[in-house]
Amino acid sequence: MEKKIPGIQMIVDTLRHLFESKIVVKIEILEDKEGSNFKMMKLHAELIDSSNLYITEIQTTSENKYSYHWQAKSGKLVMRWDNAPHWKKLKYFPHHTHYADGKIESSNLVTISDILDFIGRKIKKGKG
Numbered sequence: 249m250e251k252k253i254p255g256i257q258m259i260v261d262t263l264r265h266l267f268e269s270k271i272v273v274k275i276e277i278l279e280d281k282e283g284s285n286f287k288m289m290k291l292h293a294e295l296i297d298s299s300n301l302y303i304t305e306i307q308t309t310s311e312n313k314y315s316y317h318w319q320a321k322s323g324k325l326v327m328r329w330d331n332a333p334h335w336k337k338l339k340y341f342p343h344h345t346h347y348a349d350g351k352i353e354s355s356n357l358v359t360i361s362d363i364l365d366f367i368g369r370k371i372k373k374g375k376g
Contacts, residue, residue, distance in 0.1 A: 258307050259289050262360045266303075271296050271368045278302075285309055297371045299326065303360065316363045324348060329355055329363060 266275050274294040281288045291303040298321040306313040315330040325348045333342040338354035345355040357366055 258312055259287060259305055262289070262291070262303065262305055265360045265364060266291070266293055269293075269364045269368070271364060271371060272301075295367065295371065297321075299367075299371075301363070301367065314358070316360065318363075318367060329357055331358070 263275075266272050272293045273296055276292040276294075277289065278292055279288070279290040286306060286308045288304070288306045293301040293303065295301060300319050300321070302315075302317040302319070304313075304315040304317075313331060315328065315332075317328040318326045320326055325346070327348070328346040330344065330346075331342040335341060335344050335352060335354075338344050338352075340354040340356050343355045343358050345353050345357070347353070357363055
């Protein structure tokens with residue numbers, strides 16, 4: 249019987265997008281765990297402007313959880329996208345964005361591809 253690891257496809261896709269991205273200069277696997285009903289990976293990507301993207305993805309047989317934490321070289325938060333279910337009144341609940349000033353807004357950017365495209369545009373404009 250073939251072992252089926254929950255969520256492996258999302259994590260494979262994430263790694264592929266990171267390796268193919270023109271804004272990623274270094275990828276580091278910080279943590280990689282799996283059990284009978286989950287797969288979790290934490291990654292660090294150094295970006296071309298020396299900012300950092302910390303990625304956490306957890307997949308189970310019933311849900312996908314993520315956090316994409318973008319911070320400046322100084323360590324200061326630029327933005328974080330996640331789907332922790334604590335902002336129930338937001339339009340795209342549970343998907344939301346945290347800003348450096350503490351503001352939280354609904355977000356429809358929910359994949360690493362979306363996030364890398366967004367960050368790439370910001371870096372190009374010099375706002376990363």
